[in-house]
Amino acid sequence: MDTIMIDSMDGPLYCPFCAALLVDEGFQDPCPHTLFMCVEEGGIEYCSPEIDAEELEEKIDSDGMDRATDDINIKKAIKFALYEGAPSSMAVYVGIKTDDLPIKKVKKSKKK
Numbered sequence: 001m002d003t004i005m006i007d008s009m010d011g012p013l014y015c016p017f018c019a020a021l022l023v024d025e026g027f028q029d030p031c032p033h034t035l036f037m038c039v040e041e042g043g044i045e046y047c048s049p050e051i052d053a054e055e056l057e058e059k060i061d062s063d064g065m066d067r068a069t070d071d072i073n074i075k076k077a078i079k080f081a082l083y084e085g086a087p088s089s090m091a092v093y094v095g096i097k098t099d100d101l102p103i104k105k106v107k108k109s110k111k112k
């Protein structure tokens with residue numbers, strides 16, 4: 001899963017597809033695109049039915065949360081990683097799926 005890194009744990013983070021506010025000094029309600037919401041050392045806050053929460057939890061225990069959420073294999077999904085900044089290891093991870101959107105192809109911008 002590709003990751004977009006954000007240098008603030010408090011957000012605000014909006015869903016890029018429906019503009020729902022997902023993180024604003026804490027988790028807000030998940031939108032229909034939300035796959036997971038979790039916080040380092042706090043566990044899984046939200047997990048969509050597409051993800052096996054038990055399996056994810058086991059993987060977090062063995063590989064760490066950053067790696068475990070990276071390894072979730074859902075096509076056309078992206079992960080937002082909100083880091084508190086070094087040396088803190090605090091982080092919030094939010095997964096967003098895009099595959100229910102009828103994206104045909106990405107148009108590349110032409111620079112002049």
Ligand SMILES: [Zn+2]
Binds near residue numbers: 016018019020031032
């Ligand atoms: Zn959304």
